[in-house]
Amino acid sequence: MEPSSSDNGFFQELPELPNQYYDDVSFQRVLKFFIPEDLRRQVEPELAQLGEDVLAPQIFDLITDAERNLPYLRGSGRNALGRPVSELVTGEGWRGLQAFGIERGIVAYNYVKDHVEYGAHARVLQMLRFHLWEASAASTTCPGAMTDGAARLLQRHLANKYSFKADSMQRKVLQNAFDRLISRDPRRAWTSGQWMTERSGGSDVSQTETVATFVGNDAGGSDSDGQPLGPWSIDGFKWFSSATDAGMTILLAHTQPGKGLSAFFAPMRRKRDASAPSIRVMTGSTHNLKDLELNGVRIQRLKDKSGTRPVPTAELELKGLRAWMIGEEGGGIREIATVLAITRVHCSIACLGLTGRALGVAKAYSLKRAISSEAGGRSRLLLYRSPLHMQTLADLTGDYHCLMLLTLYTAHIMGLEERQPVTVTGKSLLDPPPELVGPLLRALSSLHKAYVCKQSVPLLHAVCMEALGGIGYLMNTESEALNMARLFRDGTVNAIWEGTTDVLSTDLLRTLKHHKTGKTSLDALEWLVKTAVGQSAAAALLLPAFTNLRARIEKNSVDALLTDAREILFEMAEILIVALMVADAHSDKSAVAEAMAQRFLLKKGFLNKDPDVTRAAASGTVEQRLALNTAIVYGPKGPYVQQSSKL
Incomplete structure (x- = not known):
């Protein structure tokens, strides 16, 4: 063996950061979910060019x-x-x-x-x-x-x-x-x-x-x-x-x-x-x-x-x-509410944009970085072939995807509120009755920002730093594309800007308890859940959960609920997220999207914590689970998926 030195020995190859427009599976899914096909074809060249530039x-x-x-x-x-x-x-x-x-x-x-x-x-x-x-x-x-x-x-x-x-x-x-x-x-x-x-x-x-x-x-x-x-x-x-x-x-x-x-x-x-x-x-x-x-x-x-x-x-x-x-x-509070509704969406988008870039780096790094295949062993395998590493990245990707759905749905409702269509059917999740658009936006404005920005802090830490180890902790200004520490540092502020989690939880509670408009906002959220899950199996889980939470909100005063305002906001947000994930999976019958929804249901306690249920959710051989996790992270054309799975 030859000893290493400053200039000799092993040097890790730098990962190649791809165009996020094409590489980000969640970005592609939400684009497909919210934007009609003819418009997608029209905007794709410009979006792809921006992703490159x-x-x-x-x-x-x-x-x-x-x-x-x-x-x-x-x-x-x-x-x-x-x-x-x-x-x-x-x-x-x-x-x-x-x-x-x-x-x-x-x-x-x-x-x-x-x-x-x-x-x-x-x-x-x-x-x-x-x-x-x-x-x-x-x-x-x-x-x-x-x-x-x-x-x-x-x-x-x-x-x-x-x-x-x-x-x-x-x-x-x-x-x-x-x-x-x-x-x-x-x-x-x-x-x-x-x-x-x-x-x-x-x-x-x-x-x-x-x-x-x-x-x-x-x-x-x-x-x-x-x-x-x-x-x-x-x-x-x-x-x-x-x-x-x-x-x-x-x-x-x-x-x-x-x-x-x-x-x-x-x-x-x-x-x-x-x-x-x-x-x-x-x-x-x-x-x-x-x-x-x-x-x-x-x-x-x-x-x-x-x-x-x-x-x-x-x-x-x-x-x-x-x-x-x-x-x-x-009337200043009413006027500034227009500004805040928009800047709060921007806060969530900021967190997600940073997380999306960090995931892109982590994925690229996993294609280059090799680890020992067994404890103390000399054989090596790339990280994207490691079952544990890919399980971790798949879990993080699922969290990222659910936050994307909640944020972009809020932005979609905002777009409807700004440009109310002349005719709507009220039968589609993306086409709510006109009288529910404003109430939906009032509730989602505080809810999405508090949940997304708070959940993004540990998510960013896991993606930016843990996925790259010590490299992720460094201010890599000499290779700025790998400067994950900057992304994590900048992302944490969004849980404070435009209202802390406590402030926004209080705002949501007051919105849902407002003596004139509170019932309409709750009606709007209930419409969202029912429309999203339809006749799916998830309806039996989500509808009772929403009904119980609504009854709790309506039964008690603001003062009685205030101590638990965070808990109420998080529970409501997770009900809405599951509903959106179910609708997303149903939109194209994607097995990958279904798996992410199932895992979120289990993680957030919507499914029975019985060990048999847990094992069923994690069923399959190591190779099958690795193929599924790689499909979640890299998409159906991912490196390992192409070799071993039709997902």
């Missing part, structure tokens, strides 16, 4: 740059003589990745007229594009999510003839902002902030200390496009504001005692008063901002976070921020 070497170079050259305040917020300035500097990697997303219309996809024929399917297709882009985006999808939410809010008001007069100045201002939010030109496009969090309340916006005062349009001034600044002047302090380099923001503020919170639109920049100190945002040499200043905003400091580090997240002091009110005074 996000893996380009220059994209990974931009990721590395974004992680190394983090945003900072020049001079720590002061100039050389001590005058306060807010000069935010972002790196080339961040700006390059943000430009890529804008040019590809990652946000615009759901709004541009070119896709009007996609109808309600545009929202699901948009989220699938975000899914492909997520792991390569270095968290530029965070401002992308808020931009999407702001675009929908402005779109809704611009389409409502009662929101303001047709020729009003506010309509012109908001139309200009909307056009920028959905632009594919990085030089013109805006991203949006979303400012709600304050020191006093966190997710509890009722404790907001920001105050808006009506000063009228006569106060003068204009934004960066020469549009008049709004008639409201806002003062306060925002504790956690992502996308500090954005072009605009949506925020909440009080107007007068007893009125409640109102929602506001504010441009981030205004024409600079020559007599005022220079307060500006610099996002690169391509932007000429010397005549602009921040619109009554001072960046106090940037947050130092464990993950999503390239995102410029800051504490902001507002003094004289000029803004336009959106909606009715005191």
Whole structure:
């Protein structure tokens, strides 16, 4: 034997990361499940190209740059003589990745007229594009999510003839902002902030200390496009504001005692008063901002976070921020709900996009990495031939698939709510009665985000780190495509953003117990379960489970149920997931999808824990189980499946 050295001996071959559009079995299944065949054929070339482009070497170079050259305040917020300035500097990697997303219309996809024929399917297709882009985006999808939410809010008001007069100045201002939010030109496009969090309340916006005062349009001034600044002047302090380099923001503020919170639109920049100190945002040499200043905003400091580090997240002091009110005074919670419904789907998609990429790496690694075939033995076999390793990957793939179904179903209902069809039958899972669309979305909004983002944390850990061992724990910036530690670190934040699990569990409980709309939301969820399972064998398991849970919710008060709100949310989510998995398996009679549904039923306690039932679910020889697990992970054309199975 020759001893190894720094340059000699065994070196593991790097795995080759394939195009996720083709490689991700769950991605292909949900695309087939939610999108009609004729539309799939139409969008396939563009989706496949996006899946290829996000893996380009220059994209990974931009990721590395974004992680190394983090945003900072020049001079720590002061100039050389001590005058306060807010000069935010972002790196080339961040700006390059943000430009890529804008040019590809990652946000615009759901709004541009070119896709009007996609109808309600545009929202699901948009989220699938975000899914492909997520792991390569270095968290530029965070401002992308808020931009999407702001675009929908402005779109809704611009389409409502009662929101303001047709020729009003506010309509012109908001139309200009909307056009920028959905632009594919990085030089013109805006991203949006979303400012709600304050020191006093966190997710509890009722404790907001920001105050808006009506000063009228006569106060003068204009934004960066020469549009008049709004008639409201806002003062306060925002504790956690992502996308500090954005072009605009949506925020909440009080107007007068007893009125409640109102929602506001504010441009981030205004024409600079020559007599005022220079307060500006610099996002690169391509932007000429010397005549602009921040619109009554001072960046106090940037947050130092464990993950999503390239995102410029800051504490902001507002003094004289000029803004336009959106909606009715005191109706801010209702307005911001439109934004939150969208950003919560983005949180789930972010988790799934990161998990999908990690699974892709784990699968590719399993095709290259060999282990001992027996304890102490010298014979070797590749990981994809290891029964234990493939059982683990199959279990993780099943968990990933069920979260995909729940998230994309929520996105589908959102698409229906945004573009209500003229005629529906109410007989299909994807075609609910119109009167149930809104109630379904209200319940699913909190439910899917809490469940998916929480369950994704251990899932990401298992896929990103355990599946690759020590390699998965390293910050592999020298081989950025293998940087699983970055994916895990960035994914954990989604269980906190846009509502923690406790906050969202409370939201769901209040939705289902609402004195006017709670019953309708429960009716909508019951319709989903019954329609999904139909006359299948799973109906005998799921319908009693749902009936018992509904009776518990209806029988008890919110206060009596509050302690168990998490348990209630998780139980409801798992009932819905099984229903969706049954419908998915039934859609093409897939043995693989059936096996995943059966395993989920067993894992979550829907099946009797009798040992005989467990053995029946795990029946078959080692070779048969290995073939099934490989089909779950790699699909029917997987490497081992082709050799040994017709699955």
